[in-house]
Amino acid sequence: MGELIDLVLLAMLAITAIRIIFLKDLFAVVMLFGIYSFLSALIFINLDAVDVAFTEASVGAGISTVLMLGTLALTNRKEKESSHSSILPLLVVCITGAALIYGTLDMPPFGHPNNPVHEHVAPRYIEESPKEVGLPNMVTSVLASYRGFDTLGETVVVFAAVIGVLSLLGVRRQEENDTPESGFRAHHVLQVVARVVIPLIILFALYVQFHGDFGPGGGFQAGVIAAAAFILYSLVFGLSSAFAVVGPKFLQLLASIGVLLYASVGLFSIYKGGQFLDYNKLAADPIVGQHYGIIIIELGVGITVFAVMLSIFYAFGSQAERSNIR
Amino acid sequence: MFILDIVSSILLFAGIFFGLSGAFGLFKFPDFFTRVHAASVTDSIATILILFGLILQTSFDINTAKLLFILAFLMITSPTASHALAKSARHGGLLTLPEANAKQQEQTR
Numbered sequence: 456m457g458e459l460i461d462l463v464l465l466a467m468l469a470i471t472a473i474r475i476i477f478l479k480d481l482f483a484v485v486m487l488f489g490i491y492s493f494l495s496a497l498i499f500i501n502l503d504a505v506d507v508a509f510t511e512a513s514v515g516a517g518i519s520t521v522l523m524l525g526t527l528a529l530t531n532r533k534e535k536e537s538s539h540s541s542i543l544p545l546l547v548v549c550i551t552g553a554a555l556i557y558g559t560l561d562m563p564p565f566g567h568p569n570n571p572v573h574e575h576v577a578p579r580y581i582e583e584s585p586k587e588v589g590l591p592n593m594v595t596s597v598l599a600s601y602r603g604f605d606t607l608g609e610t611v612v613v614f615a616a617v618i619g620v621l622s623l624l625g626v627r628r629q630e631e632n633d634t635p636e637s638g639f640r641a642h643h644v645l646q647v648v649a650r651v652v653i654p655l656i657i658l659f660a661l662y663v664q665f666h667g668d669f670g671p672g673g674g675f676q677a678g679v680i681a682a683a684a685f686i687l688y689s690l691v692f693g694l695s696s697a698f699a700v701v702g703p704k705f706l707q708l709l710a711s712i713g714v715l716l717y718a719s720v721g722l723f724s725i726y727k728g729g730q731f732l733d734y735n736k737l738a739a740d741p742i743v744g745q746h747y748g749i750i751i752i753e754l755g756v757g758i759t760v761f762a763v764m765l766s767i768f769y770a771f772g773s774q775a776e777r778s779n780i781r
Numbered sequence: 782m783f784i785l786d787i788v789s790s791i792l793l794f795a796g797i798f799f800g801l802s803g804a805f806g807l808f809k810f811p812d813f814f815t816r817v818h819a820a821s822v823t824d825s826i827a828t829i830l831i832l833f834g835l836i837l838q839t840s841f842d843i844n845t846a847k848l849l850f851i852l853a854f855l856m857i858t859s860p861t862a863s864h865a866l867a868k869s870a871r872h873g874g875l876l877t878l879p880e881a882n883a884k885q886q887e888q889t890r
Contacts, residue, residue, distance in 0.1 A: 642868060648861040655854065 468494045479534045485523045492516035505671040506594040513679045525771030589742045590668045599749040603732040617763040624770040649691040656684035674753040678760025706762045713759030789837035796830030812878040824859035
């Protein structure tokens with residue numbers, strides 16, 4: 456039964472991908488990208504990778520769809536006809552694909568228990584992490600503790616993304632407040648419903664943030680969900696009222712505070728006599744130290760992701776408003 | 782337990798039926814507004830039926846509460862989404878099929 460579901464989902468994934476290639480209407484392509492992400496999230500759920508599915512659904516289907524729509528508002532809705540022929544790229548893609556498929560023939564059989572991936576560090580994570588870290592959600596133990604340095608790198612990458620976007624686009628300066636009101640002013644139903652829903656979304660984000668130790672969730676998903684709540688607010692009530700709640704300057708501060716919080720946990724563990732990001736030294740009991748460390752770094756990740764996603768949306772949104780005036 | 786299973790599967794199949802009919806209407810209906818109507822059938826009645834069917838499958842613990850939360854959230858958001866879609870289309874100047882036909886007749890006169 457599981458294989459049948461997998462096959463149906465993979466077939467739908469392939470159909471969506473092929474449709475994306477041939478469509479010229481970029482708005483529809485963005486929507487299909489959202490569907491693509493949801494389908495892959497379903498496949499991940501079928502593979503019992505709930506954390507990955509959660510991330511894919513919130514980041515891939517949720518926030519990146521919104522950001523891509525923001526990009527479309529700045530650029531054009533139709534794809535340009537390419538002037539040069541597509542035979543050479545097709546040839547290159549076919550040869551690369553054939554080489555990759557040839558390469559997979561040498562890979563160990565799919566799902567075999569003796570594969571190297573199941574024999575290297577995975578047994579230690581599964582057998583030792585209840586004793587060493589003591590969290591029910593093993594994914595969080597691996598992500599935040601064993602692979603804490605990698606996750607720090609990911610957080611820095613997210614932070615670097617916002618620096619890139621802001622240096623390219625920039626956020627509207629505060630004194631240009633005479634711009635016309637954006638948002639759905641006439642949509643009274645939307646405003647009433649948004650007032651009900653936004654607190655619920657933020658509450659859910661906090662639940663995901665602090666429940667990540669026990670169930671699927673964590674800083675990345677929580678930051679994205681919280682950012683989605685504020686994006687909904689700025690879409691419904693206008694960008695300038697969202698700026699009044701959390702300003703762009705404050706967000707830039709928050710984005711760096713999150714990364715600093717993460718890195719300072721590492722430095723503090725050096726100060727306590729351990730290695731970088733060695734949470735065992737954070738408290739007298741190593742397990743308690745692990746819990747402190749994981750909660751603080753997840754908070755850092757959540758703050759950074761939230762601030763970065765909202766900053767990027769602000770950058771796109773204020774650009775779109777400015778180009779509407781012209 | 783046996784009765785609950787029967788009721789649950791009846792609800793699930795009814796949900797599937799309404800979901801399919803929504804998808805069918807999305808393809809077959811003539812203009813945008815009737816299509817939104819068809820799609821909102823999938824959003825509202827099909828999700829309600831399927832979620833109630835799933836609630837009967839749980840052992841009435843925390844999972845039931847979670848499903849009820851999802852149900853409440855969907856009951857608020859999906860009619861709003863359909864409403865916003867239709868209203869935006871109306872603001873953008875999209876006409877229903879009878880209106881478009883009437884306008885065409887006026888122009889030909």
